[in-house]
Amino acid sequence: MTAEVLLVGLVLLFIVNAPIALAMGISAVAAILVQGDLPLMTVVQRMYAGTDSFHLLAVPLFMFAGVLMEAGGISRRIIDFANALVGWLPGGLAAVAIVSSMFFAGISGSAAADAVAVGTVLIPAMKKSGYDSDFAAAVQASGGSIGVIIPPSIPMIIFGFLTGASIGQLFAGGLIPGVLIGISLTVVAVVISKRRGYVSATRFSLHEVWFTFRRALLALGAPIIILGGILGGIFTATESAAVAVMYALLLAMAVYRQVGFRDLFPLFRDGAVTSAIVMFIISTASVFSWIAALEELPARLVGSLLGITGSPVFLLLLINVVLLVAGTFVETSAALILLVPMIAALLPSLNISMVQLGVIVVTNLAIGMLTPPMGICLIVSGSISGDTLGAVSRRVLPFLMILLIDLLLITYVSPLTMWLADMVGR
Amino acid sequence: MEALSRRVNTLMEYSLFGMGLSMAVIVAVQVFFRYALNRSLFWSEEVARFLLVWLTFLGATVAYYRGANPGVEALYDRLPEHGRRACKVAVYLLSLAFFAVMVIYGTQFAWFVRMQISPALRLPKWIPHGVVPISGSVMFLHALNFLTRALVGGREGAP
Numbered sequence: 159m160t161a162e163v164l165l166v167g168l169v170l171l172f173i174v175n176a177p178i179a180l181a182m183g184i185s186a187v188a189a190i191l192v193q194g195d196l197p198l199m200t201v202v203q204r205m206y207a208g209t210d211s212f213h214l215l216a217v218p219l220f221m222f223a224g225v226l227m228e229a230g231g232i233s234r235r236i237i238d239f240a241n242a243l244v245g246w247l248p249g250g251l252a253a254v255a256i257v258s259s260m261f262f263a264g265i266s267g268s269a270a271a272d273a274v275a276v277g278t279v280l281i282p283a284m285k286k287s288g289y290d291s292d293f294a295a296a297v298q299a300s301g302g303s304i305g306v307i308i309p310p311s312i313p314m315i316i317f318g319f320l321t322g323a324s325i326g327q328l329f330a331g332g333l334i335p336g337v338l339i340g341i342s343l344t345v346v347a348v349v350i351s352k353r354r355g356y357v358s359a360t361r362f363s364l365h366e367v368w369f370t371f372r373r374a375l376l377a378l379g380a381p382i383i384i385l386g387g388i389l390g391g392i393f394t395a396t397e398s399a400a401v402a403v404m405y406a407l408l409l410a411m412a413v414y415r416q417v418g419f420r421d422l423f424p425l426f427r428d429g430a431v432t433s434a435i436v437m438f439i440i441s442t443a444s445v446f447s448w449i450a451a452l453e454e455l456p457a458r459l460v461g462s463l464l465g466i467t468g469s470p471v472f473l474l475l476l477i478n479v480v481l482l483v484a485g486t487f488v489e490t491s492a493a494l495i496l497l498v499p500m501i502a503a504l505l506p507s508l509n510i511s512m513v514q515l516g517v518i519v520v521t522n523l524a525i526g527m528l529t530p531p532m533g534i535c536l537i538v539s540g541s542i543s544g545d546t547l548g549a550v551s552r553r554v555l556p557f558l559m560i561l562l563i564d565l566l567l568i569t570y571v572s573p574l575t576m577w578l579a580d581m582v583g584r
Numbered sequence: 585m586e587a588l589s590r591r592v593n594t595l596m597e598y599s600l601f602g603m604g605l606s607m608a609v610i611v612a613v614q615v616f617f618r619y620a621l622n623r624s625l626f627w628s629e630e631v632a633r634f635l636l637v638w639l640t641f642l643g644a645t646v647a648y649y650r651g652a653n654p655g656v657e658a659l660y661d662r663l664p665e666h667g668r669r670a671c672k673v674a675v676y677l678l679s680l681a682f683f684a685v686m687v688i689y690g691t692q693f694a695w696f697v698r699m700q701i702s703p704a705l706r707l708p709k710w711i712p713h714g715v716v717p718i719s720g721s722v723m724f725l726h727a728l729n730f731l732t733r734a735l736v737g738g739r740e741g742a743p
Contacts, residue, residue, distance in 0.1 A: 174671040175660035176678070177653035179644070184682045202690045202716050209640045210712075212629055215611065218639060222608055393615055400611030423601050427646075430600040434643020435653055441640060489654050532654075 161453040164189040164446070178492050179435075183442035189449050201445050208444025209437050212396055213319045217267075218433035219399030220310045223380070223406045224266030225429040228275045229417050230410025232377040236261045237279055239374040242366040244344065249351020250358035251287055252297045253344045255280040259301030260340040263308035264381025265402070267315070268432075269527050273302025273538045281543045289356055295543035296553035299535040300343050300561070303524040306490075308336030310384055310402075312436065313490055313520045315395065320498045323512040324582065325395040326388040331517045331579035333385070335568045339521075342560045350556060376409055389582055436491045443495035456500040463504065470509040474569050477501055478522055485526020490534075493523055514575045521568055525561050528554050589729040592722055593649045596642050603642075607635040630704040634712045641719035649726050669734060676731040683727060686720025 167185030176184070183201070190196045227233075240257040247253050258276045266272050277298040284294035306313050309329030318325035371378075380402055387398045410417040417425070450456065467473055481501075484493045498519065505512060527535040530551045540550045568574055614628035647653050660671060694717065697709040 171675070171678070172655075173659050174675055175655040176675045177648070177655050179653055180675075180679050180682060181655075184678050187682060187685055198685055199689045199693050199696070201685060202693045205686075206637065206693075206713060206716060209637050210633055211636075212633055215607065215632055215636050218604060218636065219608055219611065222604060392619075397611060397615045400608050401615055403608040404612045422605070423598075426601045426604040427597050430604040430639055430643050431646045431650070431652065434600075434640050435647045437636075437640035438644035438647070438653070441644075534654075 160189045160193040160449070161455055163192045164449055164453070168446070172487075178489050179439045179442045182439070182446040182492065186442070186445040186449050193449075200448075204445040204448050205441045208441045211319055213315060213325060214437065214440070216310070216315045216325070216396040216399045217312050217436055218430060219396065219403055220267035220312060220315075221271070221433040222426060222429045223399060223402040224268065224271045224275070225425050226403065226406035226410050226417065227265050227377070227380060228271070229421060229425055230406060231414045231416040232265070232380075232406075232409065233258070233262065233275045233279060235370075235374040235377045237276065239367075239370040239378075241360065242363070242370040245360045246358050246362040247348050248358060249289075249348050249354075249356045250360065251280060251284045251289065252294075252347035252351055252356070255284070255294075255297050256301040256304075256340055256344045256347060259298070259304050260308060260336065261378065261381070263305040263336060264384070265310075265377075266305055267310040267312040269302045269305035269524060270534045270538050271432075272305030273298055273535050274542070276301065277539050277542045281539065285543065287356070287359065289351075290354075290553075291543045292545045292549040292553045293350070293354075295536075295539040295545050295550045296557060297347050298542070299528055299533070299539040299550060299554055300557035301340075302535040302539065303527050303561070304336050304340050304343075306520055306524050306527075307332050307339060307517075309333060309388075310395070310399065311520060313494060313523055314516060316436075316440065316491055316494045317498060317516040317519060318395075320495065321502045321512055321516070323516050326391075327513045327579040327582045328516045328520075329385065329388055329395065330582045331513045331575040332520065333578055334574050335517055335521060335564070338567070338574065339561065339564045342564055343557055346556055346560050376413060380405055380409075389578075391582070439489065439491045440495060443492055447495055447499060450496075451499065456503055459500045460503045464507065468507065470507060471570070473504060473508055474510075474518070477504070478518070478565060478569060481519060481522035482525060482529075485523045485532075486529045487532055489532060490523045490527065493526070494519070510572060511576065511579075513579045514572055517575045518565075518569050521565050525558065525565065528558055528561070585725075585729050585732065589649070589726050592725060593646060596646050596649075596722065600639060600643055600646060603635050603639045607632050607639065610635070627704045630702055634702075634707075637712055638715045641715045642722075645719050645722040645726065648723050672734045673731065676727050676734065680724060680727050680731070683720045683724040687717045687724065690714075690716035690720055 164185050167188045168181055171181035237258045240254045244253040244257050259272050262272050262275050281294045281298055285291050309332050314328040315325055318328055384398045384402050387393050527533050530547050536547055536550050540547055610628050610632050614625050617623050617625050694710040694713040697713055700709040
């Protein structure tokens with residue numbers, strides 16, 4: 159009965175559009191009341207314990223680093239550099255949007271932040287150069303999804319927190335898959351642009367590449383500090399995030415001088431609110447998943463999945479399908495907390511490491527950001543371009559197809575993830 | 585009540601700024617001490633974690649005030665106007681009950697741990713735990729405000 163109240167309550171609350179964090183908290187309280195033996199005090203105790211973690215500190219810190227970098231004039235420099243690199247291709251601006259998103263993904267840990275930082279500049283630019291508005295939004299939405307695959311990545315931090323997998327290894331593991339996805343998305347964008355006759359206004363010039371590279375050098379230093387510091391074992395993911403915040407402050411305030419003391423208040427405030435949204439979901443979801451675990455829901459799900467198939471290849475495929483469906487309907491951090499305990503329990507039957515499983519899970523959820531109705535990248539890009547969710551989702555289809563191919567590669571070709579991940583912590 | 589709700593929110597926004605900035609500085613200082621001065625700080629990790637908990641719960645109130653907590657809009661968006669209003673009122677009432685749980689049992693819990701002290705700072709534990717009932721009561725206030733708006737009608741309340 160308790161399990162039914164928990165699940166039915168959650169679905170009903172989702173239907174009436176309750177905020178996800180509250181939906182999970184309310185259904186958990188209802189389940190406890192029905193169950194009758196547990197004191198309600200455990201609700202607040204679990205809510206507190208769910209957020210009290212040094213690993214999760216990286217969530218707001220990477221959020222601050224991203225916000226500061228963006229306000230500090232860093233997106234502009236990165237975009238100029240990407241423009242010199244790939245702007246001369248047919249559909250050059252579309253390629254620039256994706257390549258800039260890749261670079262920015264190395265600074266920010268969230269796909270929506272990535273899509274906003276690059277999209278506010280490039281979506282209007284694409285429209286002005288004659289690209290269809292909904293195509294421009296679709297390109298930016300798919301580029302933004304790389305934000306959670308190339309490190310730093312907030313979903314990977316949450317995955318590490320939930321499973322005990324090393325966040326540094328997860329970050330390292332995401333790098334090559336992220337670059338693979340970026341290149342394949344660029345190819346699709348160029349092919350479509352060529353067919354539709356979007357031409358490029360610029361020509362390739364080595365001089366321009368060198369000039370814009372020098373201007374962007376300090377900005378590109380941020381991913382190097384973050385990745386190099388973690389890969390080299392100099393600091394933990396959380397510490398690298400704090401160092402990145404200090405670096406961003408230095409660049410934005412002293413070097414580029416785009417941010418003054420007065421600007422710090424809104425930047426830190428909004429960064430804090432954005433991360434609190436994620437953290438509060440984690441908080442109430444920990445109550446929810448605790449009760450789910452008491453009711454042995456993960457074990458039951460694992461049992462029924464293992465009943466379908468015992469082969470690692472099919473199990474991985476099944477996991478991908480479950481995650482893609484969940485990522486479509488549920489917000490990323492909620493999906494992580496609800497599903498990761500169950501999926502992680504399957505690990506012994508999968509023949510892969512926890513780190514690779516983490517990269518697979520995050521890639522799935524990144525694809526979920528591109529599918530309506532809960533596709534955050536679609537929503538953000540559509541609101542920048544002024545297109546409806548429906549229009550953008552139709553144009554995003556070819557990008558989704560290539561992403562699914564990438565996902566299969568990441569799932570079944572372990573070295574893509576593990577080659578770099580194995581170098582960390584040795 | 586509208587004005588009180590707004591004023592409390594401004595207070596929350598200022599404290600978020602302070603906590604966010606100091607959290608970043610503290611963790612950076614921790615790295616600096618370890619590498620540059622070769623001394624590890626014993627308190628930094630604990631303070632930063634307490635700040636994170638405070639930032640989470642107070643930040644949640646600001647997000648709630650702004651109506652920024654994401655929901656699943658798929659079906660809701662297709663409802664007619666009065667259906668949406670009914671959903672909203674129902675969600676506000678249930679949320680009020682949840683916030684009440686946060687206030688009542690959060691206070692009980694903070695009272696329960698009041699004699700315990702944190703390992704590094706020797707801070708009484710009710711200080712970090714106290715944020716749960718505080719955050720609960722601020723969101724209770726906002727929810728009451730939204731509920732009145734939805735019942736009186738006219739202006740759109742937050743989700």
